[in-house]
Amino acid sequence: MARIAPLSGFPEWLPAERAVELHVLDTLRETFELHGFAPVETRSVEPLSQLLRKGEIDKEVYVVRRLQADPGTEVDDSTLGLHFDLTVPFARYVLQNGGHLTFPFKRYQIQRSWRGERPQDGRFREFVQADVDVVGVDVLPRHYEVDLPLVMVEALQRLDVGAVRMRVNDRRVVEALVRGLGLEDVAGVLAAVDKLAKIGPAAVGEQLRARAGASGAQADAVLALAAVQGTDLAAVQALADSLGAGSDALAAALPDLQALVDAAEAVAPGVVVADLAVVRGLDYYTGSVYETELVGQEDLGSVCSGGRYDDLVSEGSVRHPGVGLSIGVSRLVSRLLKDGTVAATRPVPTAVLVAVTDEADRGRSDAVARALRARGIPADTAPIAAKFGRQIKHADRSGIPFVFFPGGEGAAPLAGQVKDIRSGEQVDADAASWSPPEEDRRQRVVRTV
Amino acid sequence: MARIAPLSGFPEWLPAERAVELHVLDTLRETFELHGFAPVETRSVEPLSQLLRKGEIDKEVYVVRRLQADPGTEVDDSTLGLHFDLTVPFARYVLQNGGHLTFPFKRYQIQRSWRGERPQDGRFREFVQADVDVVGVDVLPRHYEVDLPLVMVEALQRLDVGAVRMRVNDRRVVEALVRGLGLEDVAGVLAAVDKLAKIGPAAVGEQLRARAGASGAQADAVLALAAVQGTDLAAVQALADSLGAGSDALAAALPDLQALVDAAEAVAPGVVVADLAVVRGLDYYTGSVYETELVGQEDLGSVCSGGRYDDLVSEGSVRHPGVGLSIGVSRLVSRLLKDGTVAATRPVPTAVLVAVTDEADRGRSDAVARALRARGIPADTAPIAAKFGRQIKHADRSGIPFVFFPGGEGAAPLAGQVKDIRSGEQVDADAASWSPPEEDRRQRVVRTV
Numbered sequence: 001m002a003r004i005a006p007l008s009g010f011p012e013w014l015p016a017e018r019a020v021e022l023h024v025l026d027t028l029r030e031t032f033e034l035h036g037f038a039p040v041e042t043r044s045v046e047p048l049s050q051l052l053r054k055g056e057i058d059k060e061v062y063v064v065r066r067l068q069a070d071p072g073t074e075v076d077d078s079t080l081g082l083h084f085d086l087t088v089p090f091a092r093y094v095l096q097n098g099g100h101l102t103f104p105f106k107r108y109q110i111q112r113s114w115r116g117e118r119p120q121d122g123r124f125r126e127f128v129q130a131d132v133d134v135v136g137v138d139v140l141p142r143h144y145e146v147d148l149p150l151v152m153v154e155a156l157q158r159l160d161v162g163a164v165r166m167r168v169n170d171r172r173v174v175e176a177l178v179r180g181l182g183l184e185d186v187a188g189v190l191a192a193v194d195k196l197a198k199i200g201p202a203a204v205g206e207q208l209r210a211r212a213g214a215s216g217a218q219a220d221a222v223l224a225l226a227a228v229q230g231t232d233l234a235a236v237q238a239l240a241d242s243l244g245a246g247s248d249a250l251a252a253a254l255p256d257l258q259a260l261v262d263a264a265e266a267v268a269p270g271v272v273v274a275d276l277a278v279v280r281g282l283d284y285y286t287g288s289v290y291e292t293e294l295v296g297q298e299d300l301g302s303v304c305s306g307g308r309y310d311d312l313v314s315e316g317s318v319r320h321p322g323v324g325l326s327i328g329v330s331r332l333v334s335r336l337l338k339d340g341t342v343a344a345t346r347p348v349p350t351a352v353l354v355a356v357t358d359e360a361d362r363g364r365s366d367a368v369a370r371a372l373r374a375r376g377i378p379a380d381t382a383p384i385a386a387k388f389g390r391q392i393k394h395a396d397r398s399g400i401p402f403v404f405f406p407g408g409e410g411a412a413p414l415a416g417q418v419k420d421i422r423s424g425e426q427v428d429a430d431a432a433s434w435s436p437p438e439e440d441r442r443q444r445v446v447r448t449v
Numbered sequence: 450m451a452r453i454a455p456l457s458g459f460p461e462w463l464p465a466e467r468a469v470e471l472h473v474l475d476t477l478r479e480t481f482e483l484h485g486f487a488p489v490e491t492r493s494v495e496p497l498s499q500l501l502r503k504g505e506i507d508k509e510v511y512v513v514r515r516l517q518a519d520p521g522t523e524v525d526d527s528t529l530g531l532h533f534d535l536t537v538p539f540a541r542y543v544l545q546n547g548g549h550l551t552f553p554f555k556r557y558q559i560q561r562s563w564r565g566e567r568p569q570d571g572r573f574r575e576f577v578q579a580d581v582d583v584v585g586v587d588v589l590p591r592h593y594e595v596d597l598p599l600v601m602v603e604a605l606q607r608l609d610v611g612a613v614r615m616r617v618n619d620r621r622v623v624e625a626l627v628r629g630l631g632l633e634d635v636a637g638v639l640a641a642v643d644k645l646a647k648i649g650p651a652a653v654g655e656q657l658r659a660r661a662g663a664s665g666a667q668a669d670a671v672l673a674l675a676a677v678q679g680t681d682l683a684a685v686q687a688l689a690d691s692l693g694a695g696s697d698a699l700a701a702a703l704p705d706l707q708a709l710v711d712a713a714e715a716v717a718p719g720v721v722v723a724d725l726a727v728v729r730g731l732d733y734y735t736g737s738v739y740e741t742e743l744v745g746q747e748d749l750g751s752v753c754s755g756g757r758y759d760d761l762v763s764e765g766s767v768r769h770p771g772v773g774l775s776i777g778v779s780r781l782v783s784r785l786l787k788d789g790t791v792a793a794t795r796p797v798p799t800a801v802l803v804a805v806t807d808e809a810d811r812g813r814s815d816a817v818a819r820a821l822r823a824r825g826i827p828a829d830t831a832p833i834a835a836k837f838g839r840q841i842k843h844a845d846r847s848g849i850p851f852v853f854f855p856g857g858e859g860a861a862p863l864a865g866q867v868k869d870i871r872s873g874e875q876v877d878a879d880a881a882s883w884s885p886p887e888e889d890r891r892q893r894v895v896r897t898v
Contacts, residue, residue, distance in 0.1 A: 004544045004764060007492060014549050015487035015556065022488055034822040036799035036829030038464035039471055043456060043575055044561065060515060066565035067510045067530065081516065095453045100463050102847045104832045107464065112493065116515035126492055141833055143811060315453060350485035362592060373483040380485030383553045384590055398551045
């Protein structure tokens with residue numbers, strides 16, 4: 001028996017909703033290409049050896065196997081799994097194709113990923129991500145840690161999704177502070193701080209003491225530092241000094257974070273702030289880290305995250321340090337659709353329905369539709385030669401704004417009348433020259449509030 | 450140990466090749482939207498109950514399971530598999546969302562599918578397909594069986610892939626002929642005829658006798674009919690009559706096939722021919738069937754196939770007869786790339802590399818790049834403030850045609866000089882007004898031979 005039902009965590013959109021998603025994807029692609037990122041797609045599967053190489057088993061990888069494979073075959077390193085992000089496949093792609101790429105290599109990648117996590121609002125099992133990354137050879141100039149987040153800020157602003165706030169930090173700053181406080185288990189401290197938003201400072205303090213070897217004073221110091229936000233990082237240095245956490249490492253890293261915030265402030269005022277609580281769960285980040293929320297919709301979680309990674313793309317003596325960010329397209333689109341803040345101007349691409357007077361005369365209507373399409377006007381012919389009232393009703397129900405009535409016998413082949421079914425206005429028209437108003441020509445996506 | 454290697458059957462393209470694929474996808478989308486098809490994507494997975502409902506187990510379905518799932522869980526009907534085409538998911542989507550759609554519902558869908566078959570030239574395990582379908586409610590006017598193949602012919606012509614030949618047939622014609630010859634096992638006969646191109650007429654004749662219950666004379670008659678090709682189907686009627694295979698059913702179906710060929714001839718002369726050997730393997734087709742080859746590259750197999758299906762999209766008393774065709778995008782693109790008949794004008798989107806005179810002055814270069822992008826000109830800044838010769842070399846290696854040198858201190862912020870590194874010509878330019886020649890503005894894909 002066939003099961004016809006939605007699958008939790010596997011979102012699908014109606015056509016008018018898909019038009020909104022396409023608008024988002026088009027806007028992202030346009031922005032990325034203007035900034036010189038080249039398009040890449042990777043296969044959907046990687047060997048488990050690739051997917052699990054960073055110990056990311058908590059990503060809930062989906063394993064893919066042929067139904068007709070020998071059922072006795074064990075899952076091993078060469079078993080294929082669906083990728084859970086676009087960074088790991090990109091790392092493999094760069095290592096595999098390095099000889100054909102020019103470095104620093106900038107690419108964008110817009111593709112689906114899969115994670116077997118419990119579905120929640122804005123968190124899916126199958127989802128679209130849009131990533132930009134740049135990787136160098138052996139070295140990667142620091143300015144890319146400023147450039148790439150600004151590309152994403154521009155992309156989000158072009159999407160007109162309302163105000164966004166990008167919170168940035170630097171793993172080197174955090175590590176310097178943690179070590180400056182005399183704590184050795186940096187990973188343990190980061191893991192605890194990463195949960196701040198979720199479980200609150202009291203519980204994080206408890207974890208720091210119980211699992212990261214912190215004294216009560218050290219835990220309090222970590223929490224005090226993690227609470228620092230803003231655009232003036234002198235506060236960090238001052239607080240670190242007062243806590244006895246200052247160090248050469250901190251003095252070396254802090255100006256870079258300040259420079260990132262300053263550069264962003266100059267290009268996109270009020271968007272980017274430093275936030276020492278942003279540490280990102282992934283263990284491959286080694287420099288700047290980024291998280292981005294929609295202002296007033298922080299409950300959705302980050303819609304654009306990433307960071308710098310020095311050792312992810314490496315094999316033997318080959319090393320490609322990189323920096324990248326990823327926009328959660330499905331998360332963003334699901335919220336846009338839920339809020340109804342943007343919508344397609346009509347549910348179909350079609351601008352004009354060409355009426356059919358008689359099935360025997362369908363060829364005349366087809367010719368009219370062809371003439372319109374040849375000038376870039378999306379046109380369809382009526383399904384059947386019903387009474388005109390019914391054909392108009394079909395256009396109305398479909399969301400097609402214009403109906404073109406071809407002339408009868410004796411009329412020029414492309415002549416007729418066109419009716420705007422919203423206003424009821426009907427005028428003489430020739431399919432070789434008539435155009436709808438520019439705003440009706442193509443299905444568009446517009447802000448509704 | 451991480452495995453860095455291509456996976457047979459899972460194609461990936463270099464950035465300049467991906468640009469070609471994107472050009473194909475853009476052209477298809479543009480064509481489909483001009484014809485009023487609305488965009489739909491479906492999830493990548495379906496329950497096995499859906500995927501196997503037509504007994505399509507030979508499609509080599511990939512099963513998808515969480516790595517951390519209970520290993521004792523048996524594969525059953527609710528186990529998820531990756532879809533092997535876009536028709537089965539679309540059928541489920543229509544049944545699931547019928548209440549939100551207007552019928553006849555026309556949609557296009559451009560997405561990946563997966564089949565665990567043995568990879569060959571042009572036959573992949575992961576591949577992109579581009580489908581158009583229209584489904585009605587209870588009935589679907591016959592003209593859609595003419596309209597949709599012509600949409601695909603137009604799409605292929607817009608792709609400029611060289612001459613194509615679409616071979617069409619009608620399952621009702623074939624069934625009438627088979628029954629007219631006194632054969633009962635229609636499916637058996639079709640299965641044998643479907644192998645004509647692969648195993649030749651002698652072997653097909655043998656199969657007809659051995660497995661489809663045909664006498665020698667009946668097998669010969671089937672082969673004689675299957676050899677009929679052309680645009681004038683009077684030959685079919687004459688041959689059927691001479692073989693004693695004429696019937697009312699044939700007389701009813703043949704004019705529809707003739708009308709399809711005639712309509713196609715009027716719109717796209719020389720492209721569509723009737724071919725009684727085209728029967729399509731899938732058992733859900735009930736009317737017109739289509740296959741399309743690149744002329745002179747028939748070895749690639751069909752690049753666009755489909756047909757009419759009356760019973761695929763149905764559940765209980767709900768029935769949505771449909772017709773659809775699918776372009777094998779990966780197959781087509783792999784051949785275009787292999788032949789080198791089309792290519793991107795450059796490997797990256799970037800038109801202009803803005804040189805950096807001094808790292809301290811990078812902000813000036815960033816501002817120039819921003820000014821260019823604001824006018825739709827893809828621009829990037831140089832990775833490092835190396836000697837200009839090295840920056841020009843980086844542009845050259847990357848395939849970026851222009852290098853913009855910002856003015857020094859005292860110059861207007863957006864003033865400088867721009868060099869066409871192909872001709873060596875260098876002129877004064879202002880980033881607020883200078884544009885590259887129109888043909889260099891965007892990365893394009895052009896025919897090379």
